[in-house]
Amino acid sequence: MATSPFPPPPGTRVDGSAGVRRGRRLLATRQFGPGEVIGTFRNPLLALPVERGMRTTCNHCLRVAGDPAVTQLRACTGCKFVVYCSVACQRASWAAVHKHECKVFTRMASRTGKDWLPTPVRAVMQVMLLLKAGNAAATASFGDGGSLEGNVDAFKRDAEVWNDLKLQSMAAVVYGGILESEEMLERAERVICKIQTNAFNWLDADTGRAGVFLDPALAMVNHSCVPNAFIGFNGRTATLRTQQGIEPGDEIEISYIDYTLPRATRQEELRLYHFQCQCSRCKDELNVYQICAESPAIPLNTFSLQPDLQKLRLPPIEGPGMSSAEIDTIYKAWKAAAIPESQDPIQLAQARWKLCKPLADAKMWAVEPLPSTLLQLVNYYQDGHPKALALSCFLATECEPYKLVAPFMPWRIKGVMMIAKLLSGTAQITASGELAHACSHKGLIEILSKSDQVSMCEAMLRLVVHYAPLGESDDWEVLSEATTMLDDIESLEGRQNQSALLRAWAKYPQDPEGGAFFHSVVLKPVNELAALAIEIVDAELGNGKSLVRR
Numbered sequence: 001m002a003t004s005p006f007p008p009p010p011g012t013r014v015d016g017s018a019g020v021r022r023g024r025r026l027l028a029t030r031q032f033g034p035g036e037v038i039g040t041f042r043n044p045l046l047a048l049p050v051e052r053g054m055r056t057t058c059n060h061c062l063r064v065a066g067d068p069a070v071t072q073l074r075a076c077t078g079c080k081f082v083v084y085c086s087v088a089c090q091r092a093s094w095a096a097v098h099k100h101e102c103k104v105f106t107r108m109a110s111r112t113g114k115d116w117l118p119t120p121v122r123a124v125m126q127v128m129l130l131l132k133a134g135n136a137a138a139t140a141s142f143g144d145g146g147s148l149e150g151n152v153d154a155f156k157r158d159a160e161v162w163n164d165l166k167l168q169s170m171a172a173v174v175y176g177g178i179l180e181s182e183e184m185l186e187r188a189e190r191v192i193c194k195i196q197t198n199a200f201n202w203l204d205a206d207t208g209r210a211g212v213f214l215d216p217a218l219a220m221v222n223h224s225c226v227p228n229a230f231i232g233f234n235g236r237t238a239t240l241r242t243q244q245g246i247e248p249g250d251e252i253e254i255s256y257i258d259y260t261l262p263r264a265t266r267q268e269e270l271r272l273y274h275f276q277c278q279c280s281r282c283k284d285e286l287n288v289y290q291i292c293a294e295s296p297a298i299p300l301n302t303f304s305l306q307p308d309l310q311k312l313r314l315p316p317i318e319g320p321g322m323s324s325a326e327i328d329t330i331y332k333a334w335k336a337a338a339i340p341e342s343q344d345p346i347q348l349a350q351a352r353w354k355l356c357k358p359l360a361d362a363k364m365w366a367v368e369p370l371p372s373t374l375l376q377l378v379n380y381y382q383d384g385h386p387k388a389l390a391l392s393c394f395l396a397t398e399c400e401p402y403k404l405v406a407p408f409m410p411w412r413i414k415g416v417m418m419i420a421k422l423l424s425g426t427a428q429i430t431a432s433g434e435l436a437h438a439c440s441h442k443g444l445i446e447i448l449s450k451s452d453q454v455s456m457c458e459a460m461l462r463l464v465v466h467y468a469p470l471g472e473s474d475d476w477e478v479l480s481e482a483t484t485m486l487d488d489i490e491s492l493e494g495r496q497n498q499s500a501l502l503r504a505w506a507k508y509p510q511d512p513e514g515g516a517f518f519h520s521v522v523l524k525p526v527n528e529l530a531a532l533a534i535e536i537v538d539a540e541l542g543n544g545k546s547l548v549r550r
């Protein structure tokens, strides 16, 4: 029997049959620890930047202008459509797919003047060109009877979506210069359905990297809104990792969508995958607190900004909380709220905060769209504003640990890094005596004036440095930034004692002296700052009436 060009990673196997119930699925054949890599996927069948990034993203490794590893981006001398960061990337891309695509782009530009294609059209065109060239991996996955699920009949039943897919596949055939026969059009339609079902569209808002990624082995992983694994993208590489311990025989499941969104929104986003999610979050309409309370990842928080494991098990919800349907209604109104571009974005924040009030009244801080509203306000403040610091502390202690229970989840790491950066700004203005200028909030001034903000910042960086390789990779920009900041702090005079205590805590969070230092010098002020957050938001965005009942 021929071996698949895309075998499952060691320690896993594919079970089940295509098209039968949940189709095939990836099972663990050995134990995996929390945060462990299940598989690294370095040779995807499709990896392309989205159309708006075609001139600013390397067409092969998907690094962007601004990335330290990218010194220059040079256009392909043939088509001039795509750019590369190195000769090695240009050669690898040429061998993988661009030798077929380059002449198509050149012809297209000379005939139509067009110098870009919508991403889905380009993706289908690439596959069609690979199939035409007899590429073995493309044939095994996308050819007639190829391995990937396409849900073609289900797509055909959804008239609105199907019309779009038909137009896009037709465009791929036309622009690709592929014989416009009925057979080729149908083949292109099957290809686009398979891409829609199996590709990941990823976006890193911080770096601006965005792309489409498809690896047929990774495509065997099914969805759950209570996933035990997640995928990180780093350029052309995808890494599948556990969110919690996985036992032999367990199904490995990721979430195709943001699983912390309310139920109706999740179901709407899953519509294109054509199944009814039967996970406990969907079936039993559980909110983030209820899911968190049962999570096997809770004990991992011993080393985190929310080390009170009992609090994670017993959520702070007031009364019966809000129903799934009520939360869906709030979220829909929140998404629909918009203001003309010319107006101050604070007006949008005010409208959205008002919509979030029932959630705040029920103390459901971690339930979307409340955390997103707070984050928007953090981004609204200027860098280093003490109010942004209070809000970020609230997000990192009262919201994110419930939403994402494992402390190495990239979004949680980013939240801790945000606190570190804000502290480096507030520590400077405190030391230079400008704090009262920058902020009029008496409570904030009082906490910051008496806190050892440098130790607080160092503790955040130690968390980031510890978790970043687990959440993303050794060459994640967040990790290098944290390491540089940590080196700077370690080189400061007169901080040997504090640094030694924080090192001891980072090595062993229960270390009596290191742990006590972390709790009194870092966690206490973090919680004090967090305790001011809702009052600050309400004063800024609300009607002045405090919602804080703590």
Ligand SMILES: C[S@@+](CC[C@H](N)C(=O)[O-])C[C@H]1O[C@@H](n2cnc3c(N)ncnc32)[C@H](O)[C@@H]1O
Pocket (backbone or CB within 6 Å): 017, 018, 019, 021, 022, 023, 024, 025, 148, 149, 151, 197, 198, 219, 220, 221, 222, 223, 224, 272, 273, 274, 275, 276, 277, 278
């Ligand atoms: C990326 S594929 C996953 C592998 C797929 N089961 C197969 O056999 O090729 C996505 C498709 O798998 C199926 N699927 C994934 N998660 C599912 C779930 N939780 N319940 C039912 N079907 C699911 C749906 O058909 C979905 O469109």
